[in-house]
Structures are given as C-alpha cells and as structure tokens.
Amino acid sequence: PALCNAAYAWMEQRGDPQRAGALIERALRLAPEYPNALHLQGVLQAQRGESAAAEASLRRSIAGEPDRALTHAHLAGLLAASGRTEEAEAAYREALRLDPDDPVTLNDLSGLLAGRGRYDEAIPLLERAMALVADPRDIRLNHALLLARSGRTAESELLLREWLRERPGEVRYAAALAEIEARSGRAQAAVARLEEALRRHPERGDIASQLAWLLATHPDAGVRDGERSLEIARGLARGGAADPRALDLLAAALAATGRFAEAVRAAEAGENRALQRGDRRAAEEIALRRALYASGRPYLSGPQ
Numbered sequence: 001p002a003l004c005n006a007a008y009a010w011m012e013q014r015g016d017p018q019r020a021g022a023l024i025e026r027a028l029r030l031a032p033e034y035p036n037a038l039h040l041q042g043v044l045q046a047q048r049g050e051s052a053a054a055e056a057s058l059r060r061s062i063a064g065e066p067d068r069a070l071t072h073a074h075l076a077g078l079l080a081a082s083g084r085t086e087e088a089e090a091a092y093r094e095a096l097r098l099d100p101d102d103p104v105t106l107n108d109l110s111g112l113l114a115g116r117g118r119y120d121e122a123i124p125l126l127e128r129a130m131a132l133v134a135d136p137r138d139i140r141l142n143h144a145l146l147l148a149r150s151g152r153t154a155e156s157e158l159l160l161r162e163w164l165r166e167r168p169g170e171v172r173y174a175a176a177l178a179e180i181e182a183r184s185g186r187a188q189a190a191v192a193r194l195e196e197a198l199r200r201h202p203e204r205g206d207i208a209s210q211l212a213w214l215l216a217t218h219p220d221a222g223v224r225d226g227e228r229s230l231e232i233a234r235g236l237a238r239g240g241a242a243d244p245r246a247l248d249l250l251a252a253a254l255a256a257t258g259r260f261a262e263a264v265r266a267a268e269a270g271e272n273r274a275l276q277r278g279d280r281r282a283a284e285e286i287a288l289r290r291a292l293y294a295s296g297r298p299y300l301s302g303p304q
Helices: 002-011 017-030 035-047 051-064 069-081 085-098 101-115 119-130 137-149 152-165 171-183 187-200 205-218 225-240 244-256 260-276 280-294
Strands: none
Touching: 002 017, 002 035, 017 035, 017 101, 017 137, 035 051, 051 069, 051 085, 069 085, 069 101, 085 101, 101 119, 119 137, 137 152, 137 171, 137 205, 152 171, 171 187, 171 205, 187 205, 205 225, 225 244, 244 260, 260 280
C-alpha cells in the first residue's frame, strides 16, 4: 500500500509518471496480483496508449477486488475510447451499481449514451451529476449541449445565454452557444462568436479546432473558408502532431482548399495514430473521409 500511495502521489500531484511506474513495478514484484498496483499500472498504460496491456491490468485488478467502482470506471473509459461501447456501458453501469453517486461516472456514462443517440437516458444522468457537485459548470455545459442535440434547442440556448450573462468570460459557454447557432442555421453568427472567443483566448486549442472544423466542412459555401481553416489547423497540428484529431482536422482543411494529395497523407497519419492508440472508431471515421479526399472531394459535414 505504501508504494502505491507514493506512486499515486507521483502520478497525480507531481506529474511524474515515470517515477510512478517504477514504484508500481516494485509493488508488483512484491505482490504480483495486488489490485491497487494493477489498477495504477493500467492507468499508466492507458496514458501511454498501451490499450491492450491497460485492459489486461485493469481486468486483473477487478478479479482481485471486484467491488472497487473506480477500477470499473477506468476500464469503461478505456473500452469507450476503443469503440467498444456495449462493453463500456456495462462497465460504467457496474461502477454506478457500486457507487451510485459518483458524478464523474454519471457524466461519462451520459456522454457514452448520448454518442449513441440515447438522449432520454443520458440527460437524467447529467441532471443527477449536477446535483452532486459543488461547482457544476462543466456538467451543466454538457447538459446544455445534450438538450440541444436532443432537439430541445430553445431550452439549451436560453440556459447558455443566462449563464453567459452571469459569467461573460466563460469561453466554454460561448463555444457551446456557437455550436447551437451553427446547428440551427446561424453558422455565420457561430463563426463570429468563435473568432471573438479565439481572439480573447488564443491559447484555447479546443476553440480553434471547433472554428477550423466549421470553416472547413460546413455545407454552405458562404460559410466555408478553407484558407482560414488551414491556417488554424496547421498551427494545431504543429502543437500536437501525434494527435489523430488534429491530423483529421488538418486533412479536412487541406481538402477544403483543394490540396487532396496532402489531405490523404494527413488522414493516413491520423488514422494510423488512432489505431496505435486503440481508438478504432476514430480510425474508421478518418478512413471514410480519406476515401473522399482520394477521389478529389472534400468532406462536408455541417456543424459538429
């Protein structure tokens, strides 16, 4: 236990996964099936992109300590990232059976269900999570987005505008409102809102990515601006060249400007990186777009 506690401190408080890994190895040499050490090993392996090894470690941990909710939740997150959504849902539900009031797991299961279009199940989970945390800003943002995606756009927009009046500098609410504007036929207003948010917060890669994707893939030619999208996407790819989503965005922006051969190469790199990380869903999505670029067509998706 002492070695695991020290490893956790190096992971979470001091940000040194290498030192944490050495301590976990020592713990496992002393007790090869110690559940806490296997759990921490699985978390570190997942952070390194070693999905198969991480899954094996987490399952061994669960075999030794089946009633620990957090291990089931971490396994669920790993399965979800690999596109194994049915298994992930089962693991999240087991975690909630063991700890029904964990807001993180409620939020994560909600996101998984929403990704499968099961909004009627996802939204109540978020509402439970909001009631359990002292600062619900992150969760209520997800709640507003799910309301919009489920068709309750007016309700969602009203909430976001109210929260923006309370916290005018909260860039995440501005980004969410921009998504709703784009989805409801007001893409120019969304672009303007995102440009302003990025001007105020140039360090926010998530805002830059949202803006670049909208400019690259919107079906309205009056909204698309391939060159501006490419400018943003190249900057993001330089900052995170190994990230499959950054490469996917770069490929879409290249295609939007007619650079299809470069788009194919960027998409291939993103697809390969996603596979290395065990994210089969992302790899499949990128592969579908790559096929369009290879045929000389851009990807037009509408707001995302």
